[in-house]
Amino acid sequence: MTILALETSCDDTSAAVVRDGAILSNIVSSQIGIHGEYGGVVPELATREHLRNLRTVADKALSDVGLQNLDAVAATQGPGLPNALMVGLKAAQGFAFAARKPFIGVHHIEAHLYSPWVGAERVEPNVSLIVSGGHTLLVHVRGALDHTVLGSTLDDAAGECFDKTGKMLGLRYPAGPEIDRLAERGNPRAYDFPRPLLTDASDDFSFAGLKTSVRYFLQKHPELSASDSAICDLCASVQAAIVEVLVAKTIRAVKRLGVRTVTASGGVTSNRALRRELLDACQREGLSLRLADRAVCTDNAGMIGILAGMKLRAHQPETSLDANIAPTWPLA
Ligand code: KG4
Ligand code: ZN
Numbered sequence: 008m009t010i011l012a013l014e015t016s017c018d019d020t021s022a023a024v025v026r027d028g029a030i031l032s033n034i035v036s037s038q039i040g041i042h043g044e045y046g047g048v049v050p051e052l053a054t055r056e057h058l059r060n061l062r063t064v065a066d067k068a069l070s071d072v073g074l075q076n077l078d079a080v081a082a083t084q085g086p087g088l089p090n091a092l093m094v095g096l097k098a099a100q101g102f103a104f105a106a107r108k109p110f111i112g113v114h115h116i117e118a119h120l121y122s123p124w125v126g127a128e129r130v131e132p133n134v135s136l137i138v139s140g141g142h143t144l145l146v147h148v149r150g151a152l153d154h155t156v157l158g159s160t161l162d163d164a165a166g167e168c169f170d171k172t173g174k175m176l177g178l179r180y181p182a183g184p185e186i187d188r189l190a191e192r193g194n195p196r197a198y199d200f201p202r203p204l205l206t207d208a209s210d211d212f213s214f215a216g217l218k219t220s221v222r223y224f225l226q227k228h229p230e231l232s233a234s235d236s237a238i239c240d241l242c243a244s245v246q247a248a249i250v251e252v253l254v255a256k257t258i259r260a261v262k263r264l265g266v267r268t269v270t271a272s273g274g275v276t277s278n279r280a281l282r283r284e285l286l287d288a289c290q291r292e293g294l295s296l297r298l299a300d301r302a303v304c305t306d307n308a309g310m311i312g313i314l315a316g317m318k319l320r321a322h323q324p325e326t327s328l329d330a331n332i333a334p335t336w337p338l339a
Pocket of ligand 2 (some may be wrong): 119139273274306
């Protein structure tokens with residue numbers, strides 16, 4: 008089964024061709040350079056960039072596979088930025104209409120959920136940590152397309168916390184990768200920032216308080232922003248607080264549920280400290296860990312095509328060619 012998938016939910020324009028669960032092409036045109044100077048994604052600019060780039064990206068993804076060879080077309084239907092979603096969804100519905108093939112609308116977060124298994128046999132049940140710029144969730148996956156959300160963030164997502172604290176430190180958007188890089192040269196115990204909800208009984212997260220405490224700390228110690236070594240220590244200390252909460256709450260949920268496998272996906276899963284700490288914790292507890300490959304951590308259409316294939320194999324109904332975007336679609 009050969010599927011063309013499109014993803015335009017935020018600031019990456021992506022097209023992929025997936026055949027029988029294998030990604031044949033996965034082209035991503037990132038808009039990082041465009042939004043950097045504004046400190047965050049500007050929805051109107053994102054939409055215009057998707058409109059400008061989608062055809063080239065789709066053309067590249069389809070370079071070895073003709074439209075006539077497709078069995079289905081998929082796109083991210085939600086959640087995401089409304090107008091940005093609209094570009095990919097309507098283009099994919101147009102492709103499906105022209106090719107007379109089924110269209111599958113995909114949940115963006117559900118696609119992240121299965122992305123750690125690209126190129127490998129899935130192991131279920133597992134507990135999955137999904138950490139991106141817009142979402143932070145812990146999910147109990149019982150089987151293919153069968154999952155329950157255990158907890159999510161009550162305010163900011165983990166990636167948002169990286170990006171916003173990084174902005175306070177004078178780093179460009181998205182600050183997550185830069186904090187990761189600078190933190191490697193810093194001391195994670197230099198400054199003691201709060202670990203929100205670390206011991207709370209729920210599986211929920213909260214990162215707004217951590218962000219605010221970094222802001223107050225910098226207001227009290229403005230001299231630190233001028234020191235390269237202090238910036239590295241601050242990056243390492245903020246990162247340590249975020250990572251400790253993510254890892255501790257994931258492991259606690261895994262032990263409570265008696266599950267033996269942990270997965271992690273989403274843009275923040277690229278973070279080296281998170282990857283290291285999750286691996287250490289899983290080894291200590293005798294758990295197996297499956298991290299999404301860095302290439303599929305951030306937004307990409309490959310993961311959309313993989314999930315669409317799973318839905319088709321499970322005989323889930325196709326999505327109407329008139330279906331609309333679902334910008335605030337919760338993960339069931
Ligand atoms: O999954 P993604 O590409 O888009 C969303 O669906 O949000 O995630 C983007 C987020 C941004 O907040 C970015 O700063 C963060 O992932 N990120 C990182 C790293 N690479 C990307 N955060 C920390 N360390 C990284 N290495
Ligand atoms: Zn994402």
